[in-house]
Amino acid sequence: KNYRIALLPGDGIGTEVMEAAWPVLQAVADQQDFGLVGDCLPWSCDYYLEHGVMMPPDGVEQLRAFDAIYLGAVGLPETVPDHVSLRELLLAIRQGLDLSVNERPHRLLAGVTGPLRTDKAFDILCIRENTEGEYSGAGGRVHQGGDLEVAVETSIFTRAGVERVLRYGFERARLRSGKLASVTKSNAQRHSMVFWDEMTDRVAADYPDVQVTRYHVDAIAARMITHPETLDVVVASNLFGDILTDIGAAIQGGLGFAASANINPVSGGPGMFEPVHGSAPDIVGKGLANPLATLWAGALMLQHLGEAAAAKNLMTAIEKATASGAGTPDMGGSLSTAQLAQAVQAAL
Amino acid sequence: KNYRIALLPGDGIGTEVMEAAWPVLQAVADQQDFGLVGDCLPWSCDYYLEHGVMMPPDGVEQLRAFDAIYLGAVGLPETVPDHVSLRELLLAIRQGLDLSVNERPHRLLAGVTGPLRTDKAFDILCIRENTEGEYSGAGGRVHQGGDLEVAVETSIFTRAGVERVLRYGFERARLRSGKLASVTKSNAQRHSMVFWDEMTDRVAADYPDVQVTRYHVDAIAARMITHPETLDVVVASNLFGDILTDIGAAIQGGLGFAASANINPVSGGPGMFEPVHGSAPDIVGKGLANPLATLWAGALMLQHLGEAAAAKNLMTAIEKATASGAGTPDMGGSLSTAQLAQAVQAAL
Numbered sequence A, B: 001k002n003y004r005i006a007l008l009p010g011d012g013i014g015t016e017v018m019e020a021a022w023p024v025l026q027a028v029a030d031q032q033d034f035g036l037v038g039d040c041l042p043w044s045c046d047y048y049l050e051h052g053v054m055m056p057p058d059g060v061e062q063l064r065a066f067d068a069i070y071l072g073a074v075g076l077p078e079t080v081p082d083h084v085s086l087r088e089l090l091l092a093i094r095q096g097l098d099l100s101v102n103e104r105p106h107r108l109l110a111g112v113t114g115p116l117r118t119d120k121a122f123d124i125l126c127i128r129e130n131t132e133g134e135y136s137g138a139g140g141r142v143h144q145g146g147d148l149e150v151a152v153e154t155s156i157f158t159r160a161g162v163e164r165v166l167r168y169g170f171e172r173a174r175l176r177s178g179k180l181a182s183v184t185k186s187n188a189q190r191h192s193m194v195f196w197d198e199m200t201d202r203v204a205a206d207y208p209d210v211q212v213t214r215y216h217v218d219a220i221a222a223r224m225i226t227h228p229e230t231l232d233v234v235v236a237s238n239l240f241g242d243i244l245t246d247i248g249a250a251i252q253g254g255l256g257f258a259a260s261a262n263i264n265p266v267s268g269g270p271g272m273f274e275p276v277h278g279s280a281p282d283i284v285g286k287g288l289a290n291p292l293a294t295l296w297a298g299a300l301m302l303q304h305l306g307e308a309a310a311a312k313n314l315m316t317a318i319e320k321a322t323a324s325g326a327g328t329p330d331m332g333g334s335l336s337t338a339q340l341a342q343a344v345q346a347a348l
C-alpha cells in the first residue's frame, strides 16, 4: 500500500526539520512494507513574495487529494507579516479542511530532563478546538490610525464546533484515565465561555464514566506547572489550547519536542501533522533545530493512517535515541538536526 | 496622617486572608506614625443572596471616597455563577473606577523554592490591561439551547486604553532593566492584536532607551518556564495578562504568593489591592490559606499611598519570615494562615 503525503516544509527551520525527518519516516514505512509517496508543495513566504499569495487559490482543494499533510513551519515575519502568512496558509488549511481537532500529546520522553523540579508524572493530552472561537478572524477597526481608533476582534463559537471537539475529548478520556479537564474563562467571558461550560455539561451526560473538572484557563495554566500529575485529557478552545500546549511543550523539555495532529473527526479526509514550534528564523541554517517534534508528528500521522505498528516503532526509536543521550543543543546535546534524525533512524 | 481604606474581604478564603493580614498592616502603619482606618464592606456572594446584587447600585461611587481598596477574593461558584459574582463586583470595580493598569510583581521570595529546576533569577513585573479587551463583556448568543446556537464574545480595544497601559509599562521598564516585552497573538488575531503591535511601535518611539521585544502569548508563556531570566517587564492585554500572571504565580511558588495592584495612572483615585488567588472554597475554614499574597498586596497599597518606607518594612518582614522557614502547608510549612501573618508581624 502507498500513501500519498503532501509535504509542506514552509519557512525557516520548517524546511530543515522536514528534510531531516522525512527519510526516517520512509525507513519506518519500508520496515512495515508500505510506501509513503511525498509530493513537495512549495507554499511558504518565499512563494508569497513571488506569487502574492501563500498558496494557490485552489490550494485547499489540491490537498484533499492526499492521504495526509506533513508540515514543517510557516512564517518569516521580517518579510511577510505573521497575520498574513499564518492566516493564509496554516490557519486557512485548518479551517478549509475543517480540521476541527488539534491533538497534542505532552509527556517527557525517556532520558529527557524537563524544567520542573518535580519527578511526578507528566503526561497530558491536549485536545484543542481548531477552526473557530478566538481564531474566527471576525472583526475590524474604526478611526484607523486616529485618536478615536477602536479595534474589535470577535470570537465565534458554534454548537456543532464546540460539541465535536468536546466529544472527541471525552472519547479520548475514555481510552486514557477517564479524567477530563474542560477549560474556559467563564468568570470573565460570559457569552462564549458560559456556552462552553453548558456544552461540557451536555456532552458529559453521554459519558457518565468520565470524570469532568472545569478549570479557568489561568488556573489550569498554573496547575500544569504546580500539579501536572493531576491532569490528563485537557479540552480547550482554539486560543486557550494554543497557550496551554506551549506550556505543555515547555514542561516536556521545550518546543523542540511538541507534536501536533490536526484532524477532521467528523467527515474524515486528510489530516495535517506538524511540530508545534514555529519557523525560528533566528536559528536557520545552523543545524540547531530539534527534529524530534517533527518525527513525533510523523508518528501521529502514521497512527492516523492506520499504521499503528509503524507509529509505535517510530516512537520506540525516538525514545531509544533520547534515552541514549542523543540530542540537539536545546536538549543539552551536541548533535545537529540531521544527526539526531539519523540517530533515531539507527535506533529503528 | 490617616488613610481611609475600604476593606472588601469578599468570599471564601478572602475573609481569612484579610483577617490575618489587616492587623499586620496596622502594625506597620503604627511604626511609621500614620494610621489606616478600615471600613469593612460586606459585598460578596452572601450579600448577593440577601440583596440580589453583588454590591449596592452606588457601590463604585461609595468607593471613590476612600484612599484605597483592599480586597480578599470574590466567588462562591456553588451558589452564585462566577460570571455574575466576578463581573458584577471585581470586574465592575476595575472598570467602574477605570483601574486601567493591573501591576503584578513575580519573584521568588527569600527561602522559597519554586517549581523550576533552574536557579537563574526569576523577577518579572507584569503590567496587565485591566478594563477592556477580552473582558469587555460585549457579545451574545442566538438560537440559545438549540442546534444552531452561536455564541459571540467581542474583544474591544481602544487607542486610549491600549496606549495608557503601554505607556505605564514603558515607564516601569525605564525604572528597571530597560527591557520590555509586549505580548500579542497577532499571527492569529489580525484586528485587535495587530493594532496592539502598532500601538507598541508608536509608544516605543517615545522611549528610545527601552528595548522592546514582541512575543506571541503562547511563546512567552513557554519562555517564562524555559528562560524566565530573559524577561523583565511584560505588558499584556487583560486576558493574556491574566494567564501570564497565573504562570508567574506558579513559578514564584504558587498562587499563595502573587499580589496585585489595580490602579488608575491617568486620573488617579483609589487603587484596589488584592491577592491574585481566588476564594478557594475547597480549603475554607481550615486555616490553610497563605496570607503572603495579601500581605504583599498590602505592601503595594502602602507604596501606592506614598508610604514607601512602610512598604519596604513590610516586604522586608515578609522575606525575613520566609527566609526563616515560616510557611503555610502550600509552602511545605505547618503554620496556619493566622500564624504565618503573626510571624511576619513579629519580624517587623
Ligand SMILES: CC(C)[C@H](C(=O)O)[C@@H](O)C(=O)O
Pocket: A086, A090, A242, A276, A278, B187, B188, B218
Ligand atoms: C503560528 C500560530 C498561528 C499557531 C497557532 O496559534 O495556532 C501556532 O502557535 C500553533 O500552536 O500551531
Ligand SMILES: CC(C)[C@H](C(=O)O)[C@@H](O)C(=O)O
Pocket: A187, A188, A218, B086, B090, B091, B242, B276, B278
Ligand atoms: C477572578 C477573575 C475574573 C480574575 C481575572 O481574570 O481578572 C482573576 O483571575 C485575576 O487574575 O484577578
